[in-house]
Amino acid sequence: MLDMQLFRENSEIVRDSEKKRFKDPKTVDKVIEYDKKWRDVLKEVEKLKHKRNVVSREIAELKKAKKNANKKIKEMKKVNSDIEKNDKKANECLKKRDSYRYKVGNILHKDVNTGNTEVENKFIRAYGKPDVMLKDMEAFRRDTRGKLSFEPAKFKPISHVDLIEKLDIADTLKASKLSGARFYYLKNELVMLNLALIRFAMDEVAKKGFTPMWTPFMLNKEAMTGAAELGDFEEQLYKIQDEDLFLIATAEQTLATYHMNEIFQEKDLPKTYVGFSTNFRKEAGSHGKDTKGIFRVHQFDKVEQFVFCKPENSEKWFHKLICNAEDLYKKLELPYRVVSVCSGEMNDNASIKYDIEAWMPAQGKFREVVSCSNCTDYQPRKLNVKVDRTGGKREVVHTLNSTALATERTIVAILENYQQKDGSIKIPKALVKYTGFKKIG
RNA sequence: GCUGAGGUGGCUGAGUGGUUAAAGCGUAGGGUUGCUAACCCUAUGGGAGAAAUCCUUCGCAAGUUCGAAUCUUGUCCUCAGCGCCA
Numbered sequence: 363m364l365d366m367q368l369f370r371e372n373s374e375i376v377r378d379s380e381k382k383r384f385k386d387p388k389t390v391d392k393v394i395e396y397d398k399k400w401r402d403v404l405k406e407v408e409k410l411k412h413k414r415n416v417v418s419r420e421i422a423e424l425k426k427a428k429k430n431a432n433k434k435i436k437e438m439k440k441v442n443s444d445i446e447k448n449d450k451k452a453n454e455c456l457k458k459r460d461s462y463r464y465k466v467g468n469i470l471h472k473d474v475n476t477g478n479t480e481v482e483n484k485f486i487r488a489y490g491k492p493d494v495m496l497k498d499m500e501a502f503r504r505d506t507r508g509k510l511s512f513e514p515a516k517f518k519p520i521s522h523v524d525l526i527e528k529l530d531i532a533d534t535l536k537a538s539k540l541s542g543a544r545f546y547y548l549k550n551e552l553v554m555l556n557l558a559l560i561r562f563a564m565d566e567v568a569k570k571g572f573t574p575m576w577t578p579f580m581l582n583k584e585a586m587t588g589a590a591e592l593g594d595f596e597e598q599l600y601k602i603q604d605e606d607l608f609l610i611a612t613a614e615q616t617l618a619t620y621h622m623n624e625i626f627q628e629k630d631l632p633k634t635y636v637g638f639s640t641n642f643r644k645e646a647g648s649h650g651k652d653t654k655g656i657f658r659v660h661q662f663d664k665v666e667q668f669v670f671c672k673p674e675n676s677e678k679w680f681h682k683l684i685c686n687a688e689d690l691y692k693k694l695e696l697p698y699r700v701v702s703v704c705s706g707e708m709n710d711n712a713s714i715k716y717d718i719e720a721w722m723p724a725q726g727k728f729r730e731v732v733s734c735s736n737c738t739d740y741q742p743r744k745l746n747v748k749v750d751r752t753g754g755k756r757e758v759v760h761t762l763n764s765t766a767l768a769t770e771r772t773i774v775a776i777l778e779n780y781q782q783k784d785g786s787i788k789i790p791k792a793l794v795k796y797t798g799f800k801k802i803g
Numbered sequence: 804g805c806u807g808a809g810g811u812g813g814c815u816g817a818g819u820g821g822u823u824a825a826a827g828c829g830u831a832g833g834g835u836u837g838c839u840a841a842c843c844c845u846a847u848g849g850g851a852g853a854a855a856u857c858c859u860u861c862g863c864a865a866g867u868u869c870g871a872a873u874c875u876u877g878u879c880c881u882c883a884g885c886g887c888c889a
Binding site (some may be wrong): 409 | 856857858
């Protein structure tokens with residue numbers, strides 16, 4: 363959520379940002395309206411409470427002096443009922459104000475393209491052999507700096523959906539009978555490949571000084587409210603029946619809440635984490651999209667980066683996080699492009715978001731595998747994470763999150779990019795020491 | 804799961820119905836000093852207000868009371884012991 367000062371003093375900035383997100387700027391006015399109401403009622407309540415405090419003291423003195431205080435006690439009963447009434451009113455206003463406030467997204471970074479569909483995403487850079495990507499690259503500037511050590515396929519690549527069946531390395535049919543659509547069993551070498559990718563990503567990011575974490579896969583309502591966005595509760599999150607627990611949709615949620623309600627000393631920042639979790643998503647609203655295979659599923663594994671830092675450093679960390687993720691895909695020698703997600707496609711927490719999209723030759727498309735966001739003070743304000751600055755001031759920190767590596771999607775990219783003419787799959791060089799084998803099939 | 808003990812500011816920790824929540828450490832500002840250390844003074848949870856000032860805050864919630872950190876109930880968490888368990 364945004365700083366109230368921003369609504370009170372610079373509401374135009376907020377309104378502009380909401381317009382660029384294609385959201386209704388009237389929400390901003392509602393926030394201001396209820397804030398005003400709240401403050402008016404609050405003044406009344408505080409006056410009454412002051413009276414209560416004063417008279418209470420008088421009663422105490424009378425009692426000490428062994429005098430009768432009945433008259434004053436009677437008077438207080440009336441004051442108390444007034445307090446109760448106004449207190450209720452004030453709380454209602456505050457609740458309304460904040461429910462509108464939660465609906466307002468983070469202030470967009472100036473570099474974010476205004477647009478409502480992914481076509482408006484801004485091309486940042488690409489890695490990989492350009493002719494592999496040519497078909498899809500026309501709309502984008504080309505960057506030929508990256509080189510792949512393998513030749514692009516000279517045959518028509520088979521989609522991962524068919525490959526997993528052919529090679530007997532996953533089973534979505536059985537899973538759909540037992541758990542439902544968008545579930546899967548990994549089998550044989552794919553199990554080892556999945557584990558290898560987790561360990562690979564963990565190793566590489568931990569090497570850069572990030573603290574490795576294996577997080578809970580569930581959070582209670584209070585924590586989840588701090589970490590997730592409003593819409594997530596309906597569209598994304600699974601609730602455990604009869605328990606105050608939700609399955610997490612990303613380790614971002616457990617890493618963000620790790621320091622909930624904490625105050626850092628300046629010298630203790632930044633805190634950098636690389637966390638593993640399995641993630642659970644309802645994927646409501648994506649009916650019909652990627653229904654086959656393991657690209658869009660209800661349950662997947664991911665290594666996630668998360669940073670708490672001083673406000674002046676979040677820009678720097680944003681670029682570090684995306685570079686860390688890119689390093690992984692470079693080591694795996696998978697072609698990709700980086701795009702800056704446009705305003706209308708961005709979630710409320712982020713002020714700016716870069717996606718890495720890996721080239722999927724069988725689909726002939728770039729598909730999202732990494733998402734890197736600078737949430738500035740928006741997320742930590744809700745989580746109440748602050749820093750004591752030298753100079754004595756206390757300030758909300760900044761938070762950032764980025765995928766390091768989402769294993770199932772990366773598996774799809776490997777299957778499609780590393781398939782050989784004979785139908786086998788070569789294992790990326792960087793992974794062989796983790797898998798113990800060099801090919802599948 | 805059972806029993807017992809406990810949850811107070813950035814940290815340690817006193818406070819068991821009557822204003823302002825001791826004290827120490829840490830942090831910031833100032834003073835003193837040739838410099839550093841030590842020492843001294845001031846500030847240091849959240850909110851409303853232009854300010855004076857006021858409200859609020861003792862895990863969370865409900866209750867008793869004119870008045871609750873303090874009493875009652877529920878709940879969450881931590882620790883110890885017992886039980887169960889991969």
